[in-house]
Amino acid sequence: MxxxxxxxxxxxxxxxxxxxxxxxxxxxxxxxxxxxxxxxxxxxxxxxxxxxxxxxxxxxxxxxxxxxxxxxxxxxxxxxxxxxxxxxxxxxxxxxxxxxxxxxxxxxxxxxQPGEFTKRAFLNGRLDLAQAEAVAELIHASNDYALKSSVSQLGGSVSGKIRALRGTILYETAFIESALDDPEHISLEGYGDRLLKVLEPVTEEIEKLIASADDGRVMTEGVRTVILGKPNAGKSSLMNVLLGEERAIVTDIAGTTRDTLEEHINLQGISLHVVDTAGIRDTEDVVEKIGVNRAMKAAKGADLIIYVADGSRPLDESDREIMELIHDKKAIVLLNKTDLELTVDKEALEEQCGHRVIPISAKEEHGIGDLEKEIQSMFYHGEIAFNDQVYITNARHKEALEAALRSLRMVRSSVLDGMPEDFYSIDLADAYEQLGLILGEAVDDDVVNEIFSKFCMGK
Known part of the structure; x- marks a missing residue:
């Protein structure tokens, strides 16, 4: 053609x-x-x-x-x-x-059109859809982990894993259909128990892939991070240290930061979308009050909250309000101003807030390395490696995996409930089809066009 x-x-x-x-x-x-x-x-x-x-x-x-x-x-x-x-x-x-x-x-x-070269590569069988999507992620990679993950996926890490899972499911589907068509020569006696054993590692692998999506999202999108603390705790100083430049205004006047300040930071290959916020305190200043409200709103939608506690001043009601906010969230507590005489005890603060406390001095730039290591350990489940481990970085892939997992669980329920074997094949076929969507099989044209419309021109 x-x-x-x-x-x-x-x-x-x-x-x-x-x-x-x-x-x-x-x-x-x-x-x-x-x-x-x-x-x-x-x-x-x-x-x-x-x-x-x-x-x-x-x-x-x-x-x-x-x-x-x-x-x-x-x-x-x-x-x-x-x-x-x-x-x-x-x-x-x-x-x-x-x-x-x-x-x-x-x-x-x-x-x-945007992405049309890669779309033709997909339509001509040069790449499957998962590999094509990895091209876009490779172009937009903002850190080393995202880059390595995209290269791995472009090389077929996700595709190979999905094809292996589909191969197992297809074999069992074909066996059931063959047995139903020719019961005289192919017996299904005891097949349900055997099928459960075959599907157990398949289900575990899909669950593992779905679980990897949390790490995958962090790789590609970065960690939504909010810095909280009362006025003059050292939030803006910390922001400047992380950025490596004087971006946030720092003064001795409480309430200098009156609105949120957003920056993108790369720490040891991890992308952070950091929001420096207004100091948390009761105030009659209308503008500052708006800033405090925005800080609280930003904290509620954050992946990570960095709470900066001023170690040179006793904890007060503002600190207790922040500790209550971070109680059941991913948070790191920094005991700042260790270059001064401390009035806050590290162990007592840990007991009150329920999180690990890292002593730092934003002014002297001490303890920042410990903060970076803590962020890395919190958001990546162990050391990141791209040899055997596959990470799901695409929301569409995660959705298809979850649908496939539901179908496989339906197969298990049918076996345990003693349902006829043709019930197995229906759900097995659905799981096979859902996994195929990741590779681009039976994907609607509108979905394909939407995917490639997000590519840059010339790719």
Whole structure:
């Protein structure tokens, strides 16, 4: 089936050393032959060029030479899209790359939609849907863990695991159907007990994958973190230390921070979306009161609360209000201002708040390493490794796994309730189908289009 030839800029829209314009489709070589001339000025030299070769020459728009380029030739199916593909490496000025794309479009290509190159890779069987989604996550990875996870998924870690699970389920479904069609030669005597033993490791693996989604979300989205404390506890100083720059205003005046301040911080490969808040206290100041209310609201939706206690002042009602708020939440308590004489006892504070207390001095930058290690241990279940462990980082995948797990539990219930074997096969088939959605089998076109619409242009 013939496909339209598409083109787009595949590099970022900023001035750089190199820019890339990508072309893919049945007429990719015809398009490049219309605009490329080699160093001798000859046109039409690329239509029979060997795949995966680079060619030095120039791009022309009619008789006007536009730029000196390298052209890469990749013949389908041995290309990213599994189609004939051409990449033009040109000088990376924004206007230059746009000018070359315009020339390509004037000579037979159309503008690619967001994610259309990867969508074609999926439709042509070059990638399954889980791998295609990993491409988008790879591009948007904001920390080392997210990067490694995306590379692992692109290499087929999730897909391989799902295919193995589906293979087991398919075999049992086929056995039941065969036995029902030919009861004289295939017996189902005692089959229910055997099926439960077969499905037990399958169910455990799916449960393990679902449980990994918490770590997966933290990898890709980061930890929603709120810093709480009463005025002058050192919240803004801590924020500045974590950022490595003077971002938050720090003074000796209580109530300096009157609104939330949000920043993205990377700590030892972990992304934190940190919100510095107004000091928690009773106040008659209307603006400050709004800030306090926003702080409390932010804390309720946080993955992690960092409570900064001022160790140089006795605990008061504001501290007790914060301790009540963090009682059943993931929280780290920092006993700040250890560079001064402390009036708050670490062990007593731990007993009151119910959380581990880490002594720090935001001013002297002491104890920050202990804080980083504590965050890492709280949000990752053990040491992160990408050899055998698979992490689910996609909400769509988690939803499909949960649906498959429900179906397998229905199979177990049917066996224990003594139901006929055809009941088993119905739920087994549903589990098989739900897992297939992760790979892109039987996925609605609207879902596919929605997934790829979130990709960047040129990918």
């Amino acid at each position: 013939k496909t339209e030839t598409i083109a787009a800029i595949a590099t970022g829209m900023s001035n750089s050393g190199i820019g890339i314009v990508r072309i893919s489709g049945d007429q990719a070589f015809e398009v490049i032959d219309r605009i490329y001339r080699n160093k001798k000025g000859q046109a039409g030299t690329l239509w029979d060029a060997k795949s995966h070769t680079a060619h030095y020459g120039y791009i022309y728009d009619g008789d006007e030479r536009i730029d000196e380029v390298l052209v890469l030739i990749m013949r389908g199916p041995n290309s990213y899209t599994a189609e004939d593909t051409v990449e033009i490496d040109c000088h990376g000025g924004i206007r230059m790359v746009q000018r070359i794309l315009e020339t390509v479009l004037h000579n037979g290509a159309r503008t690619a």
